[in-house]
Amino acid sequence: MLFGRKKDPEGDVDHVADVHNGAAAPPPLATPGRSFWSAIVPVIACGAGLFSDGYINNVIGSVVTILALEYDDVWATSTAKKYVGAIAFAGTVVGQLFFGYLSDHWSRTNSLLVSTVILIIFTALAAGSYYKGDTVGMFNILTAWRFFVGIGIGGEYPAGSVGAAESTGELKSGSRNMWFIMFTNTMIDWGFVIGAFVPYVVAAACHNGYLSTIWRTSLGIGVVFPLVLLVMRAFLKEPEEFQRNSMKYSKTPYMLVLRFYGFRLFVVSLIWFIYDFSAYSFGIYSSTILANIYDKSAPLTTIFGWNTVLNLFYIPGTMLGAPLSDLIGPRYALALGVTLQAVVGFIMAGLYPRLAQPSMVGAFTVVYGIFLTLGELGPGNNIGLIAAKTCATGVRGQYYGIAAAVGKIGAFVGTYVFPYIIAAGGDSEEKSAQYPFYVSSSLCILSAVLVVFLLPHIGQDTIEYEDARFRVFLEANGYDTRQLGLKKGESLEGVESAGEKVGEVDKKSG
Template identity: 35%
Template structure:
């Protein structure tokens, strides 16, 4: 997983040396600890549905605001409200990424949960002396939600990856995808379904109630796992591989520069395509579906179909990642942007007159995105870096992705206005080609090996380059007692057979 500029002696670890390091890094866990790891996987990843829900909620809310506040909700205000979440996410990914490396995964997860809940409450209660003032309060509240939701990426994903490494190494990739990207992708159809239910209950004449209730419901998802996050166990990988002081960032950059270009670049391209196409997809549908401009329900129903078609790609990507490899799966996904982007873009005038066919092709384009970069970029960002800097590098990669999302959101409407709607899909195809190239040349060939192997390589590299710090988090008395208990209760295969 190291880069080409690092000497082979620092990257190639002998079998004996690797085995010795693995034994040093992690004692044999007990069945109880394995169960705790499984619970940590679920609790770490489950609340990522918050980010998927919050992002997708703006898809229909943009249309609602355009109907309810026709004069006040200009293109500038729409972009400002949509980008508030993105700006918050960028800051959250960087800050929480550093936090989860310095202070631990659990501390970061508790902090992100609190931010999402408080920000969601403020968004639900957004008011002002003028409508413009209300939108400014919404911008601030959505920024707070974004900070928490953005922090979920490095905190949840690193915790889930490390827990999966301890619980079930051979299936770490598929499990990681299903507890991280699947909740993110499922948040889209869920947000639309809840929107339609609330709209049916409140009616088209009470749109203010509709959007406030939908924002309020977004506070529930992180609260469902809040207690379990407080109680979740700290992984052995973090306890033995963390660097709490004197982090050698210059050496980290020298060692991982090529991988960072790969994960940051691929994430930028993916979010540049998928985020604006997600946020403004309802706007696109409203422009081609008859009477949809005034009928929120009709737009929502087509949007729900679009999100549902995109969802199976997540499952397919989880299946493929172990069979053809992480990097190959991501290239297949980016190639889907090329194929379906060109089909929709080149035949836009004809497809837009056949709404079901347009939605199917649009959904397939989004589905291949989920299959490839949607699934793999988070997995690769969690597997390609050592435990000591996993949160930091993951957060940086995700933050560059959200920069791409912000740029894409800012450019989306000008592209539609000046070049036409079809060019949003043609540009997606061009980005698909760029994504394949970035993946091929900069993403490392990760095979799903034990994360401790990368930790051993990284530590050896640091020591050979003069680093004098130490690895390992400062453990509390409770942590030390837990380790002793797990070692005492841990059964080796030989012991188990003798007992049986």
């Protein structure tokens, strides 16, 4: 699997061809004369649903804060306290795996529609959670609905991101990575910001009272965006690359897929695992900053306002980093981001005793903001892009879904491991805060090494060339690649007959 790089006639695109097996270049996807807006709309419709992921996952933090104030001891002693915030992650893993399979073997667009409907229904049910007037029962119902919300979010990853990656092939070469990022990870980050800002606005409108109204309204607003997307997605067509190379009506040769992509999938999944695993420790600094700004008696508007400010630090990294991924490539953009983030993380850990003082809260916030920005510029922007473009179309949904699910599992593992790392600091508050960031910064360096040395170059047309490489491999191992792209009702015999007729016409015309 050796990769060579060739410049296209325009001189601005790195084509990725397998010089070892001579994979032929496929015809370009971009339709001549097609307007920018007609090409970008499918990318928006496929990818922008991840806004809901950011919003729904972030707004629950504000909801939990309100539930603790509203129900006090009942909430504190409820088992739901442990699960309401995190249960959506479990649902997301299920959704990523299930819809990864569904998007490959059924339909990209139909899978998106189903996941959007699930998201709308269960977000609305979560906002209206009720159980016969029983508070604990209501907590349990809210937890159950949040699990199903997670399944809907999980569907956005393989079906949405993969569809967005394939649709970028219709855009002008040289900006495809940027537009993919702008309507996937950037959407997640804006979802985080709005998920923090909406509770602030609602709390201000309610004058920090009517707590049930605040949290139910904040959750309910999460229905609006997927409703808009549902309308857009109803008119989506399958990406052209999926129509060419899908395995929906053929048998998937999983053993061959594992031979060809097994190691690469392991590396991509490991990088995603490390990213989500390490991200857990970042909240330590956020808590420190907020604790130095206000006390426990602060009004909700103060808490939610500062939470919005902290989440805004994600935006410069993702928006400035998006064009960087076209300029230097996703691999190097990811490696640059995690390397710089590791440097800042080591500095923050070393200077923690000074930065953690209330008088230094401004400096601490700025340095922490740089840290978050670099995280988005690197792995935040590029890990999903790498997962979407380093695999052939026929199994891309499952490949992406597995990698994303392993990432979420990394977050789960982090929640259990980091308390032990913190405890290793003993009675020293400084060491307890420093140790997690020594670990996280070291893992950032590991991620950089993995992505630079163990993953291939990713150019503007990698998706098409990956399909060409995979076809050559399948044919070399006895798989009939005429099965790829078969439509409903078609058979190999029909394809062969059509090919013979075309050949006869060519002979006569010659």
